[in-house]
Amino acid sequence: MKIKIVKVLPKYLKPKPDQSKLGFGKHFTDHMFTMKYKEGEGWYNPVIEPYQLLQLDPTSMCLHYGQEIFEGLKAYRGPKDEIYLFRPMENIRRMNVSAARLCMAQMDETVFFDALKQFVVLEHEWIPREPGSSLYIRPTMIATEPALGVHPSSEYLFFIIAGPVGAYYAHGFGPTKIYVSQEYVRAAPGGTGNIKAAGNYAASLYASRIASDMGYTQVLWLDAKENKYVEEVGTSNIFFVIGDELITPPLGGTILPGVTRDSVLKLAVHLGVKVTERRLAIDEVIEKIENGTLKEAFASGTAAIISPVGQIFFRNREYIINEGRTGALADRLYSEILHIQYGIAEDPFGWRVQIA
Numbered sequence: 001m002k003i004k005i006v007k008v009l010p011k012y013l014k015p016k017p018d019q020s021k022l023g024f025g026k027h028f029t030d031h032m033f034t035m036k037y038k039e040g041e042g043w044y045n046p047v048i049e050p051y052q053l054l055q056l057d058p059t060s061m062c063l064h065y066g067q068e069i070f071e072g073l074k075a076y077r078g079p080k081d082e083i084y085l086f087r088p089m090e091n092i093r094r095m096n097v098s099a100a101r102l103c104m105a106q107m108d109e110t111v112f113f114d115a116l117k118q119f120v121v122l123e124h125e126w127i128p129r130e131p132g133s134s135l136y137i138r139p140t141m142i143a144t145e146p147a148l149g150v151h152p153s154s155e156y157l158f159f160i161i162a163g164p165v166g167a168y169y170a171h172g173f174g175p176t177k178i179y180v181s182q183e184y185v186r187a188a189p190g191g192t193g194n195i196k197a198a199g200n201y202a203a204s205l206y207a208s209r210i211a212s213d214m215g216y217t218q219v220l221w222l223d224a225k226e227n228k229y230v231e232e233v234g235t236s237n238i239f240f241v242i243g244d245e246l247i248t249p250p251l252g253g254t255i256l257p258g259v260t261r262d263s264v265l266k267l268a269v270h271l272g273v274k275v276t277e278r279r280l281a282i283d284e285v286i287e288k289i290e291n292g293t294l295k296e297a298f299a300s301g302t303a304a305i306i307s308p309v310g311q312i313f314f315r316n317r318e319y320i321i322n323e324g325r326t327g328a329l330a331d332r333l334y335s336e337i338l339h340i341q342y343g344i345a346e347d348p349f350g351w352r353v354q355i356a
């Protein structure tokens, strides 16, 4: 599929933001990729065009019935100005899994990758140079058939936007405080917890606000059926180090299969760490914090790579992990993955994809 390119006139290019104050999700590049789908016709009109407002009919189905999915990945600038993506095919495949679950249109992996690559290369000047900064990329698909009545939309819009983001740890790599939600759940068996559906995040806001009002950074989600097993933290996967073992809950339909989660698991095995995927009850976590065998807890995700957990609030009590400090394994995994992503370290897994 040939992608049409309509460039912004040089005089309308946006000024680049100060690289030392990027934050997350505040700045966006000059262009966007869009492509449309209609039942019977398939995908059509792939175009990279100036970043602009979308025109939607008020009856567009995404606005009423939530057929909306997204992805999140990053482009990194290497020491010689090379541009890398990290395991992009994983995001592309996961987006198709999300689409299938919500009865949305599938995309050809090659067309998707080609669009991603051409778009990022066109916007290469937006990939920041500050250590730890990157270009965050947000592929999104929405249902656009103009009709009410609950049924799968016959039309979709796929778009890719991107924006420079700062190093997640502007003030150093420090542990967060998390709050165990016992009243609210993120994902139930048979639901949509294993896909990046927009509605999952809307449903998580209430518990996040409770946690934030209580002074905690994130919610630690328990399983919906027994309210007992640890599943995820905020919008990240969760890991514990108990004894000399790295433990994470198994994917089972209610956990988002994070690309970073998978990378942590493979890297830990490569480093000779004992790795186990098993269900872990919150009571076991608390017991092992108390008896001193739980050494580390950390979250994993594209935004921060690894985010250590220093405190857990559960049943009106606060439990401190590793004296509130970043653990040795979290630290090691963080820098190993970071160095692979930026083209600084060897990449024994072939995760890095150089696009320019």
Ligand SMILES: *Cc1c(COP(=O)(O)O)cnc(C)c1O
Binding pocket: 072, 196, 232, 234, 235, 236, 237, 256, 257, 258, 259, 260, 261, 300, 301, 302, 303
């Ligand atoms: C995106 C996401 C993750 C992390 O996935 P990565 O591919 O590692 O970025 C974990 N949990 C939830 C709920 C997510 O939305």
